[in-house]
Amino acid sequence: MTKEKREKLQWILDNPAWGTGEMHQMSFRTERGVHFMYSPEELQFLLSLITKPPEGYDNLWIVEIGTGKAGTTAQMAAYQALKGFNLKVMTCAPTHKVEIEKELEPVKDYVTYYRLWDYLAIKCWQKKNPGARIWFLFLDNGHNYESVINELWAYASLVIPGGTIFVHDTRAGKLFGDGEINAMYDFCTWNPEFKIVDTKFESNKLIRRIG
C-alpha cells in the first residue's frame, strides 16, 4: 500500500462518517429514532472486534446489513485495510442515499455495495462470490424481531468459527431493542454453536460462533 493511500485511509478513521465532525456522526438520529453510533467509544469498540482473521480462508468478508449513509461501512473498510487483514466488505440497503457514493469512494477497492433488500443481497453476493464466508457480520437494518431473526438464519450460517456478529440498537425496553434481543436469544437457542456475549454498551450485543 502506498503512503498516500495509507494517509487517505487514516484520514477516514480520524474523521468518522461523512467528514462533518464527530458530533454530527455520533448523534445523528434517523426517522425511526435509531442512532448510527452512540459514541466514539462504541465505534472504536466495533472496530476493535474486527480482528486478524484466521489463516486458510481466502474469501473472507465483513458483511453489513443496513448501509445507512455508509459512515460505518467506510470506517470498517479503512480499518481492516490499514491493518492488512485482506478482508472484503459487502454492504446492502434498499434505499440509496446520496452520501453513500461519496463515503465509499475512498474505499471502493474494498467494498461491494448492493442497493437491495437483505434477502436479495445475499443471493447476488453469493452468486458473484461463490464460497464467500463471513468474519464479521454487522446487523443494523430493520431493528425488529422479523428482520434480525431472518438475517441471522440466512447470514450467520456463513460466519466462520470464531467469527463475530454485532447487532446494533439493542437497547432493552425500546421497541426495536426488545425485538432484536429476542431474535438473538431465539437464534442462539436453536443454534447452540452461537453464543451471546454482553458488552459494556447497552446499545449493542454480540454473538460469537464458537463451533
Next chain:
Amino acid sequence: MTDDQRKKLKEILDNPPIATADDIRFSKPTDRGCVYLHGKGELEFLLSNIRKPPMIDNLWIVEIGTGKAGTTTQMAAYSALNGYGLKVMTCSVDHRPEIDKELALVKDYVNVIYYNTPNRDVWHRWQIDFPGAKIWFLFLDGSHNYAHVCNDLWAAKPYLISDARIAVHDTQIDTEYGQAETRAMEDFCAWNKRDFELMDKILETTRVIRRK
C-alpha cells in the same frame, strides 16, 4: 403387509384421532384458542400432501407439536397403508397421557419417535439419534406464533428434500396467530425464493410450502 394389518390401519384412518366423537376431536379449542383439526376435509387435505416419496433411505414425516398424537397416528397409518416406508418424528413439551395410547396403535407398522422435548432442541437431538435423516413432510402445529414457525422453518431447511411439503396449521387470516404464521411462511419463502414456494391457498386453516 397382511390383510389383517391393512384392516387395522384402515380402521385407524376411518376413526380419526382420539376415537371419541368428531365434535370433541374436531372442534375442541385448546388453551390458546386453536383447534386441532378443523374438519375431516382438513385431515384429508393434510394427508393428501403426504405423497409417494422418492427412493431415499432415512426419510421422515416430522411433526412439531404432538398434541394428543391424533394427527401423528393418522399420518403414520396413512403412510404405512400406502407403503411409503416413512418414519415419523413428533415432539411436544407437554406429555399428555393420550400420546402413548395413540402411538401404540401404529407402533407395529411404523417407526414413530416421540420426543418430550421443546422444538428448539429437538432438531439437534433427532439428527444425533438419526444421522442423515431427511424430511419428506413437515407439519408445524406447535406454538402458533411468528417466532416458532420462523425458527422451525429455518431449522428444518437443511433436511427437506426436493418436492418435500411443509404444512402449517391454524393459518386462518382472521386470527392474530394465523396472521403471524402466514407472515412467517411468506418471509421464509421470500428469503429462500429459489428453493421454496408458498402454494396456492386451498384451505384457510392449513397453508402449504413446497420445496422446489
